Amino acid sequence: MRPTSIPASTVPSAKEFPELTTENLLDAYGRMALIRVFEERVSELYRNSEVPGFVHLSIGQEASAVGACWPLAVTDVITSNHRGHGHCLAKGLAPEPMMAELLARATGTNKGLGGSMHIADPDLGIFGANGIVAAGVPIAGGAALAAQLRGRRDVVVSFFGDGAVAQGAFHEAANLAALWRLPMVFFCENNGYAEFSPIADQHPVPMTARAAGYGLEYVSVDGNDVEAVASVMTDVVRRIRAGAGPVFVEAATYRWHGHYEGDPEKYRSAGELAEWQQRDPLVITRGQLLGRGVGQDKLDLVDAQVRARIEAAVEAARQAPPPDLSVLRTSVYAPRPSIAEPDWTPAADGEIFRTMDAVRLALEGELEGNPEAFIAGVDVGKGGNVFALTRGLHAKWPDRLLDTPISETAVMGLAVGGAMAGMTPLVELMYLDFLGVCFDQILNQAAKLRFMTGGKARMGLVIRTQFGGGRSSGSQHSQSLEALLAHIPGLTVVMPSTPADTYGLLRSAIRDPNPVVFIENRQLYGMKGPKPPTDYLLPLGKAKVLREGTDLTIVSVSRMVHEALAAAEALAPRGISAEVIDLRTVSPLDKETILASLAKTNRLLIAHEGVTDFGIGAEIAALAVYQGFWTLDAPVMRVAPPPTPSPYAPNLEKEWLPDRQSIARAAQALVRV
Ligand SMILES: Cc1ncc(C[n+]2csc(CCOP(=O)(O)OP(=O)(O)O)c2C)c(N)n1
Numbered sequence: 043m044r045p046t047s048i049p050a051s052t053v054p055s056a057k058e059f060p061e062l063t064t065e066n067l068l069d070a071y072g073r074m075a076l077i078r079v080f081e082e083r084v085s086e087l088y089r090n091s092e093v094p095g096f097v098h099l100s101i102g103q104e105a106s107a108v109g110a111c112w113p114l115a116v117t118d119v120i121t122s123n124h125r126g127h128g129h130c131l132a133k134g135l136a137p138e139p140m141m142a143e144l145l146a147r148a149t150g151t152n153k154g155l156g157g158s159m160h161i162a163d164p165d166l167g168i169f170g171a172n173g174i175v176a177a178g179v180p181i182a183g184g185a186a187l188a189a190q191l192r193g194r195r196d197v198v199v200s201f202f203g204d205g206a207v208a209q210g211a212f213h214e215a216a217n218l219a220a221l222w223r224l225p226m227v228f229f230c231e232n233n234g235y236a237e238f239s240p241i242a243d244q245h246p247v248p249m250t251a252r253a254a255g256y257g258l259e260y261v262s263v264d265g266n267d268v269e270a271v272a273s274v275m276t277d278v279v280r281r282i283r284a285g286a287g288p289v290f291v292e293a294a295t296y297r298w299h300g301h302y303e304g305d306p307e308k309y310r311s312a313g314e315l316a317e318w319q320q321r322d323p324l325v326i327t328r329g330q331l332l333g334r335g336v337g338q339d340k341l342d343l344v345d346a347q348v349r350a351r352i353e354a355a356v357e358a359a360r361q362a363p364p365p366d367l368s369v370l371r372t373s374v375y376a377p378r379p380s381i382a383e384p385d386w387t388p389a390a391d392g393e394i395f396r397t398m399d400a401v402r403l404a405l406e407g408e409l410e411g412n413p414e415a416f417i418a419g420v421d422v423g424k425g426g427n428v429f430a431l432t433r434g435l436h437a438k439w440p441d442r443l444l445d446t447p448i449s450e451t452a453v454m455g456l457a458v459g460g461a462m463a464g465m466t467p468l469v470e471l472m473y474l475d476f477l478g479v480c481f482d483q484i485l486n487q488a489a490k491l492r493f494m495t496g497g498k499a500r501m502g503l504v505i506r507t508q509f510g511g512g513r514s515s516g517s518q519h520s521q522s523l524e525a526l527l528a529h530i531p532g533l534t535v536v537m538p539s540t541p542a543d544t545y546g547l548l549r550s551a552i553r554d555p556n557p558v559v560f561i562e563n564r565q566l567y568g569m570k571g572p573k574p575p576t577d578y579l580l581p582l583g584k585a586k587v588l589r590e591g592t593d594l595t596i597v598s599v600s601r602m603v604h605e606a607l608a609a610a611e612a613l614a615p616r617g618i619s620a621e622v623i624d625l626r627t628v629s630p631l632d633k634e635t636i637l638a639s640l641a642k643t644n645r646l647l648i649a650h651e652g653v654t655d656f657g658i659g660a661e662i663a664a665l666a667v668y669q670g671f672w673t674l675d676a677p678v679m680r681v682a683p684p685p686t687p688s689p690y691a692p693n694l695e696k697e698w699l700p701d702r703q704s705i706a707r708a709a710q711a712l713v714r715v
């Protein structure tokens with residue numbers, strides 16, 4: 043039985059594509075047997091509580107995994123989903139480290155930090171199984187863009203299920219790939235179900251219509267026949283390497299086990315399963331091999347060797363130690379290059395530039411020095427930029443300034459996949475508020491992939507964005523969401539306040555091997571200040587004391603720093619000496635500078651533009667109370683907007699935003715405590 047979405051008449055027979063040699067087919071059989079035995083063993087180990095967590099098995103789908111990876115070289119890339127064991131084994135991952143990973147051992151592929159749903163080995167072109175449905179598809183787009191920009195003939199195959207086709211991430215990635223003719227295969231394993239829901243309840247049109255909607259070539263194939271899948275993919279991959287655009291391949295198949303191990307499987311009948319088991323991919327291939335004259339004994343020998351290998355893998359994994367606690371510390375962030383605070387004092391008659399110039403010059407400098415860097419986003423290229431920040435760059439590097447459709451998830455996927463491929467993606471999110479439409483790629487992918495892969499995934503990328511209240515931009519174009527981002531382990535969050543800092547921090551962010559969200563304030567774009575030397579770099583994670591004082595410390599960031607400085611000036615004639623700290627980087631937080639200042643002034647005020655509740659002030663207050671308790675002479679105070687969305691009416695917004703007056707009032711109250 044085939045799911046109704048694939049009309050049998052459109053499924054080409056294997057004969058229409060190049061045939062595999064008998065030796066190749068035997069090899070393919072061995073790979074399928076490896077997947078089958080591996081997963082049967084995992085099923086037992088799961089029941090035995092030796093494998094923790096969730097396990098989704100692909101038993102019954104081995105032919106599609108092996109056939110799809112058949113024409114791929116190690117330099118080609120795959121992305122996978124929650125049902126990824128077969129894809130990883132088919133792409134060349136050895137079963138031994140993978141078994142150790144499932145048993146949560148230090149010797150696992152990902153040091154026991156990933157587990158069944160997150161196996162990845164970028165060096166083998168395995169850019170990750172993924173626990174988020176369809177998340178691998180935009181990442182595949184990034185890997186494919188890397189191949190395209192480098193002028194290589196590598197191909198990326200993105201595995202996903204029928205259910206994933208209903209995800210926005212899929213649509214954005216399909217549209218972008220077709221538009222840019224990215225060298226990738228959208229490989230849909232249609233097993234008839236998305237979790238417990240049959241395909242008929244998921245999609246109003248067949249996959250052919252989906253593919254056609256994006257201008258993707260569509261090919262369907264019998265996903266249980268490895269010879270057919272390998273033949274189709276050999277042809278498709280050959281054509282993509284020669285410059286053809288992306289192709290959507292739909293492989294009809296079926297999973298024998300439940301959606302996950304332990305699934306009560308209330309949604310399907312035993313008869314349906316039995317019918318599909320008649321078309322066991324391994325039995326089909328055995329039949330083909332016997333038909334080609336391969337002896338039964340040879341096939342039995344392959345089975346026996348596979349069994350012995352998997353058994354040995356299980357035993358080795360059992361003997362291996364669990365991960366050492368130190369991996370928690372070492373896996374989140376890649377070590378940063380050490381950058382010392384530069385010794386630069388602007389000359390009185392030195393050159394002046396604006397923050398917007400600083401952004402452009404930093405980008406230009408890094409693009410100049412790093413041919414692997416590219417910029418992508420909505421209106422960053424030839425049409426001009428909303429804030430004119432990339433002006434002139436497209437003329438210089440037309441191939442590396444990429445105007446994208448309004449598809450922020452696909453854009454973030456370019457960053458994640460491109461970074462994993464070793465490039466330096468610099469993507470622009472026009473407004474910080476638009477985080478909402480692409481958060482998964484930042485929260486679950488960019489921030490976590492280094493960790494979940496046990497440090498294997500490179501994730502050096504920059505997401506530049508801007509925010510800023512005070513211009514009646516309303517609740518969806520003003521938000522200061524830094525606390526949301528700083529809350530996510532793995533991200534670095536930078537918020538400069540001056541043109542020179544913008545320049546130095548942005549250049550450092552681009553060289554940093556971690557995902558950095560670089561948040562500019564649009565009210566500061568026109569701000570003028572001294573222009574630093576071209577090679578000016580600032581350390582990430584280091585705050586700066588901008589004004590020395592003795593009575594209280596005001597910690598602030600971004601535009602509010604200038605309000606804090608103005609407040610400090612106003613307080614001086616009233617006999618109050620305020621020290622002002624510019625965080626510059628929100629995460630990692632420079633605790634030392636804050637605590638050292640607090641030890642001197644004994645009073646702490648925090649001013650920021652994000653709403654008060656659960657904002658960065660809360661974190662800094664907790665730091666002061668926990669690590670600076672004995673130096674505090676008064677309660678910690680915060681000046682920040684009340685917890686409402688930012689209002690539109692100018693009078694309301696003025697009242698809502700902190701300013702120099704409200705900061706000065708709070709400071710005055712604090713020193714009186
Ligand atoms: C964004 C997201 N939504 C829901 C889930 C829960 N979930 C995991 S797998 C799955 C079904 C996916 O179906 P399909 O893409 O067809 O893959 P299959 O399981 O059939 O291989 C669901 C709903 C998830 N992991 N991620």
Ligand SMILES: [Mg+2]
Nearest residue numbers: 203204235236
């Ligand atoms: Mg499915």
